[in-house]
Amino acid sequence: MAEAFRRCYYNATGKKEIISWAIQLRRTNERSAFSTTMLKSFRSLRKFLRSILTDTLFDRKTLAPRRSRRTRRSDINEEASNLKKNGFLLRALRALRGAIHFSFGCGFASLGLLAVVASVTIFPVSWAAAQSDPNEKLPMYGQPGVTRPESLKKVDEDFIRDATFRFGNRQAASRALTEQGWASVRKGMLDVAMRRFNEAWLLNPKNYQAFWGFGAVLSEQGKLAEAIEQLEAARELIDDSKQRVALLSDLGAVHSSYGARLSADKQLDRAQHFVIANNRFAESLEMDPNYARSWREWAFSLYEQERYSEAWVKAKRAMELNSEPFPAGFLDTLRKKVPEAK
Numbered sequence: 001m002a003e004a005f006r007r008c009y010y011n012a013t014g015k016k017e018i019i020s021w022a023i024q025l026r027r028t029n030e031r032s033a034f035s036t037t038m039l040k041s042f043r044s045l046r047k048f049l050r051s052i053l054t055d056t057l058f059d060r061k062t063l064a065p066r067r068s069r070r071t072r073r074s075d076i077n078e079e080a081s082n083l084k085k086n087g088f089l090l091r092a093l094r095a096l097r098g099a100i101h102f103s104f105g106c107g108f109a110s111l112g113l114l115a116v117v118a119s120v121t122i123f124p125v126s127w128a129a130a131q132s133d134p135n136e137k138l139p140m141y142g143q144p145g146v147t148r149p150e151s152l153k154k155v156d157e158d159f160i161r162d163a164t165f166r167f168g169n170r171q172a173a174s175r176a177l178t179e180q181g182w183a184s185v186r187k188g189m190l191d192v193a194m195r196r197f198n199e200a201w202l203l204n205p206k207n208y209q210a211f212w213g214f215g216a217v218l219s220e221q222g223k224l225a226e227a228i229e230q231l232e233a234a235r236e237l238i239d240d241s242k243q244r245v246a247l248l249s250d251l252g253a254v255h256s257s258y259g260a261r262l263s264a265d266k267q268l269d270r271a272q273h274f275v276i277a278n279n280r281f282a283e284s285l286e287m288d289p290n291y292a293r294s295w296r297e298w299a300f301s302l303y304e305q306e307r308y309s310e311a312w313v314k315a316k317r318a319m320e321l322n323s324e325p326f327p328a329g330f331l332d333t334l335r336k337k338v339p340e341a342k
Contacts, residue, residue, distance in 0.1 A: 139198070164203075174204035177197075193217050208238040215254070231251045231254060
């Protein structure tokens with residue numbers, strides 16, 4: 001067993017040799033705890049290697065930074081953690097270092113991949129500590145109300161350096177992470193989405209998409225007051241007129257939902273949120289009169305305000321613009337409250 005390991009370590013010339021050695025080891029009848037641990041380590045190592053090789057730093061044709069489809073930080077950390085649990089991380093990566101260098105045969109590519117392996121070897125424990133931080137589920141990691149520990153500030157610096165290298169600059173990296181965050185929102189993975197939006201904010205604190213994302217996650221969690229705060233921050237930062245139309249629509253919808261939720265003894269606050277909602281919808285439609293979503297959301301809001309005739313007008317316009325269908329029964333209920341509705 002020890003002799004076989006030495007041959008693998010000193011004679012490793014590529015990924016195939018390491019994996020074939022693991023398969024040969026599996027076929028033996030040894031059932032010792034050491035053998036089982038080694039097999040688990042190599043399985044994790046194989047998956048870890050695949051995640052690196054399929055997450056190439058540069059497009060080979062353009063030499064431009066490539067955006068990975070994988071959630072690189074969490075995936076690499078997960079595989080590194082698995083290797084560490086099996087007590088084999090450092091030895092496996094040392095053996096793999098020569099294999100990666102040999103298999104590519106290109107100095108530039110080898111150096112790039114060796115840098116990735118080195119960074120994963122150095123930082124996995126720190127990344128794990130960052131992901132276990134309860135403040136990771138809060139916008140901006142709870143700042144400024146929560147002081148960021150020095151240990152996590154170091155992790156943040158390492159992450160910023162790595163992401164900047166991958167995407168060319170901090171702004172591009174921030175945009176890529178917000179895209180991942182929105183994809184996670186659509187899948188209902190709110191904790192993952194908040195993590196991505198926090199990382200995007202860390203890279204670019206002026207990225208309005210990060211604050212928009214914070215608001216979306218908080219809204220899905222039912223934290224409407226906090227969502228409004230983040231969405232209003234996004235409104236102050238946004239510089240894209242097309243995106244502003246949609247953001248204002250979201251803001252109107254959240255203000256309206258929050259106002260409708262308030263109890264009867266808070267009529268003043270309730271009225272104030274409905275006024276703001278109406279202003280946001282009006283501003284959105286002033287910029288784009290054919291934005292169907294604003295008409296649709298405004299109809300819901302006016303219904304909650306018991307302004308049924310106006311709600312019917314907005315609903316009709318939304319349907320003319322082929323908006324998303326209204327919930328079953330909504331239009332029937334609205335028609336009963338509006339005699340002139342057809």
